[in-house]
Amino acid sequence: MKPPPTNRLLDAHERLIVHYNINRWHWTEDTGPLDICLGALLVQHTSWANVETALTRLREAGAHSIEALLKLSETEIGALILPAGMPVGKSRRLKVFAELVASHGGFEGLFDRPAVELRTLLLGTYGIGPETADVIVLYAAKHPGVVHDAYTARLCGRLGIGPGTNRYEDWRAWLEATLPYDLDYRRRNHAAIVVHCKELCRTKPLCNACPLRDICEYVSEVLDGAGK
Numbered sequence: 461m462k463p464p465p466t467n468r469l470l471d472a473h474e475r476l477i478v479h480y481n482i483n484r485w486h487w488t489e490d491t492g493p494l495d496i497c498l499g500a501l502l503v504q505h506t507s508w509a510n511v512e513t514a515l516t517r518l519r520e521a522g523a524h525s526i527e528a529l530l531k532l533s534e535t536e537i538g539a540l541i542l543p544a545g546m547p548v549g550k551s552r553r554l555k556v557f558a559e560l561v562a563s564h565g566g567f568e569g570l571f572d573r574p575a576v577e578l579r580t581l582l583l584g585t586y587g588i589g590p591e592t593a594d595v596i597v598l599y600a601a602k603h604p605g606v607v608h609d610a611y612t613a614r615l616c617g618r619l620g621i622g623p624g625t626n627r628y629e630d631w632r633a634w635l636e637a638t639l640p641y642d643l644d645y646r647r648r649n650h651a652a653i654v655v656h657c658k659e660l661c662r663t664k665p666l667c668n669a670c671p672l673r674d675i676c677e678y679v680s681e682v683l684d685g686a687g688k
């Protein structure tokens with residue numbers, strides 16, 4: 461029997477952690493806040509491989525620091541991050557973010573702010589939307605926030621759980637109410653969902669190998685319902 465919907469995400473979490481042996485999140489403990497933030501700012505509409513190429517180019521050009529980004533023009537930054545696409549908008553995004561960090565005396569000063577205040581500040585910064593802000597809050601600032609993204613929507617939609625709307629803030633509130641208030645748990649939960657959606661719960665899911673098959677509405681309603 462399927463567990464109640466409110467607990468299905470927690471059940472899925474436990475199973476996915478074991479299935480994929482996830483004991484860390486996207487980035488390692490050694491990944492600094494600069495890489496996490498630059499990655500979050502650059503990844504929109506491109507692949508992670510392209511982001512890594514852009515980060516490598518910044519490093520090789522000696523532009524991989526807040527101080528260096530402040531000194532470079534947006535045109536110069538745009539040329540370096542070209543592999544990540546949208547150089548005009550993304551270079552402005554990096555420049556404005558560098559100014560935000562510098563205005564707080566560095567990452568420590570910025571991330572010392574309470575999570576709600578930090579999130580509001582990020583959302584008021586050029587080019588930072590809710591998902592990017594929440595990635596920065598959870599992964600770079602190490603506040604136990606939640607991240608909603610397309611992978612979470614896909615998996616929860618198939619499991620038959622969620623707030624019942626498409627609004628980001630509804631999902632965020634639902635995740636906040638559902639997940640334990642624990643930094644490590646929330647980071648691993650997000651990582652597990654991303655990995656699962658890349659490995660098995662793809663656009664065309666590979667349900668036969670899935671550890672969530674018995675709690676998934678997609679299986680009971682779409683596959684089994686179709687007699688597959």
Ligand code: SF4
Pocket residue numbers: 615618619660661662665666667668670671672673676677678679
């Ligand atoms: S059973 Fe299929 S649709 Fe459901 S979570 Fe697993 S892979 Fe996704």
